[in-house]
Amino acid sequence: MSLSVHFGWPLRVYWEDTDAGGIVFYANYLKFFERARTEWLRALGVEQHALKGQTQGMFIVSETQLKYLGPARLDDQLWVTARLIEKGRASLVVAQEAYKMTPTLSLGDPSQGPKLCEGHIRIGWVNADTLKPSRIPQTILEKFE
Amino acid sequence: MSLSVHFGWPLRVYWEDTDAGGIVFYANYLKFFERARTEWLRALGVEQHALKGQTQGMFIVSETQLKYLGPARLDDQLWVTARLIEKGRASLVVAQEAYKMTPTLSLGDPSQGPKLCEGHIRIGWVNADTLKPSRIPQTILEKFE
Amino acid sequence: MSLSVHFGWPLRVYWEDTDAGGIVFYANYLKFFERARTEWLRALGVEQHALKGQTQGMFIVSETQLKYLGPARLDDQLWVTARLIEKGRASLVVAQEAYKMTPTLSLGDPSQGPKLCEGHIRIGWVNADTLKPSRIPQTILEKFE
């Protein structure tokens, strides 16, 4: 499905996201990536809160690798992407990038502004009570085909 | 201007917003309120980052009063309002509320779902370097007429 | 017990606490106050996580009122106090203050530095599953006598 190949989500930088260096605090890109990843999963039909009720399972982040390439500032608009790059039985790896939108670019292809951050996020499927890893339900795996 | 009377902004609850009680962490409503307040100011033509460059001044939060009326949970959609209730020479008071959107309500009037949080936020105008209070520039005050 | 009358907790300001204004982001004082309040409760013998297992109840913040009096900056050391000012059957009100420690003051009375923030926090006792208000267990109320 094309959504599993390419997905983007717009974000605005607020005071809460910045630090005394005048730029977005680096740890907050993990939050930005998660917002985009959540919306990507939702667009694929994977509602995390509902799933927890149905399957007693949930995705949990098990590894993160990020590179910071440039600063974002207050009021900037960002475009955050999500793309599946590895599909295992118990975990997925999602490649994610954050771009700065510019007035002209936002009208066209927002992912062609300067890239500010890129990374890989591994999410594993676990039992929601024990947090033990388990196999991703087939109904979820099918969403990524 | 009607925007200064009534404004709403939609938000989604992500993992980052929740705590181990299974609900939105109360301090995060200050962030939600600020996002809505920022977009309300932007809609009125007040761009905070640009203003800082032009006037060497900025708004700073000087008082907050919040009441928590009900819980929000992961994946909930919220509708956050902002409304000017006091306009002084050096500060403004903004009344804000957060409502839970429901599938049917979100199509009609989103502010008629259950109210989760309400509060008053006082923002004062300060010199960006010294953080000393000063008079709000007339060009900004006019936006609220 | 004197702890319920006066308690203080030291904190350091890190990058995560600041915003692009170069100072501590105002919403973070709610976090600072909660850290101090948690340690005050712990000093009184009230362990929140353990209580949740024993009583199926927990404290939840229901009202916050804060005034911001001065800025804190990166690397500053703060002294955050907690003091019970109202004890009801279902809720408590805690007065809290944040002071900036100075090199000389920290050796003496840290609460005599400049006051940066003050507020009242109402915490209510709720059933941990339903989040419905209920009476504070007597064994907890006794800690505040």
Add this chain to the structure above:
Amino acid sequence: MSLSVHFGWPLRVYWEDTDAGGIVFYANYLKFFERARTEWLRALGVEQHALKGQTQGMFIVSETQLKYLGPARLDDQLWVTARLIEKGRASLVVAQEAYKMTPTLSLGDPSQGPKLCEGHIRIGWVNADTLKPSRIPQTILEKFE
């Protein structure tokens, strides 16, 4: 200097650190690591806020790699380490780990509890205004010898 080889810092898990999964939100380990890294630098004589005034330079995080090995919960005490593993002209790589302290272990060697998170953080030296990479001042590099 032995501090650059091994350093540990204690932390407590508060409500602000947890998410609706009942455990510490993974992005917050970047904050925990930064608190320990800041205190490690301070112990080595590197005060970041003061340095910014003196040198117009500052450290900025340029890469993060984290693995999440186990959950931390509300009220847990953690022991977070920092150790220099690479020293370049313009950047340093710091290896960091978070351990759960246990009542007996905290009296002895806190770093022998279960390991919850481990990672590598690359920090680069930049001009505080332009954010352009530059060489780490010699007076700072000497601290790590």
